[in-house]
Amino acid sequence: MAEKQIRIVGLTGSLRRDSYNKASLRAAKKLLPENTVLELIDLSDIPFFNEDVEKEGLPEPVVKLKEELNKADALLISTPEYNYSIPPVLKNALDWVSRGEDLPLYGKPLAIMSASMSALGGARVQYHLRQVCVCLNLLPLNRPEVFITAAHTKFDENGNLTDETTKKLIKKLLSALVEEVK
Numbered sequence: 001m002a003e004k005q006i007r008i009v010g011l012t013g014s015l016r017r018d019s020y021n022k023a024s025l026r027a028a029k030k031l032l033p034e035n036t037v038l039e040l041i042d043l044s045d046i047p048f049f050n051e052d053v054e055k056e057g058l059p060e061p062v063v064k065l066k067e068e069l070n071k072a073d074a075l076l077i078s079t080p081e082y083n084y085s086i087p088p089v090l091k092n093a094l095d096w097v098s099r100g101e102d103l104p105l106y107g108k109p110l111a112i113m114s115a116s117m118s119a120l121g122g123a124r125v126q127y128h129l130r131q132v133c134v135c136l137n138l139l140p141l142n143r144p145e146v147f148i149t150a151a152h153t154k155f156d157e158n159g160n161l162t163d164e165t166t167k168k169l170i171k172k173l174l175s176a177l178v179e180e181v182k
């Protein structure tokens with residue numbers, strides 16, 4: 001019997017059109033192991049979390065997000081670091097899906113990447129994200145750690161990843177993620 005296709009869902013905390021993190025997720029699409037798909041989800045329509053709104057019923061974009069995450073075997077997050085921490089867009093989305101009976105992230109493996117123009121490549125946001133994962137019971141891989149430092153030097157003007165070392169690292173990360181699913 002043919003092996004089941006593995007479905008990874010990709011999220012980012014950046015809404016910026018020319019985002020290096022969005023570009024990193026697009027690069028990951030080209031570096032997947034066999035029989036694996038990566039669906040990128042746009043978080044720009046997700047409203048701010050509000051418990052009153054939640055009580056009245058989940059907004060349509062949140063319902064759709066939960067559906068997509070429910071179908072995922074694993075997650076890939078590539079996020080910027082904002083003031084040493086998690087950008088609100090990403091944290092807000094994680095907050096929405098962390099509540100209720102239906103917990104689409106619970107127990108799923110996660111691979112983390114961060115891209116930044118700085119020399120640290122967003123190292124600090126990764127550790128804040130790992131802390132949140134404990135509460136969500138999302139299971140982040142420890143290795144390899146992918147910090148895309150000096151991101152402005154690693155993509156061309158069309159947002160294509162040009163740095164071979166980074167490509168190899170992302171490929172390794174995706175293989176490790178798929179192994180974890182298996």
Ligand SMILES: Cc1cc2nc3c(=O)[nH]c(=O)nc-3n(C[C@H](O)[C@H](O)[C@H](O)COP(=O)(O)O)c2cc1C
Nearest residue numbers: 014016019020021080081082083084116117118122
């Ligand atoms: C509000 C804000 C805070 C930022 N704080 C940090 C930071 O703490 N560390 C860092 O490396 N870069 C920081 N940056 C720079 C971002 O890493 C840089 O803008 C990056 O390109 C954003 O990711 P993106 O290209 O995916 O949009 C910050 C940018 C913004 C807008």
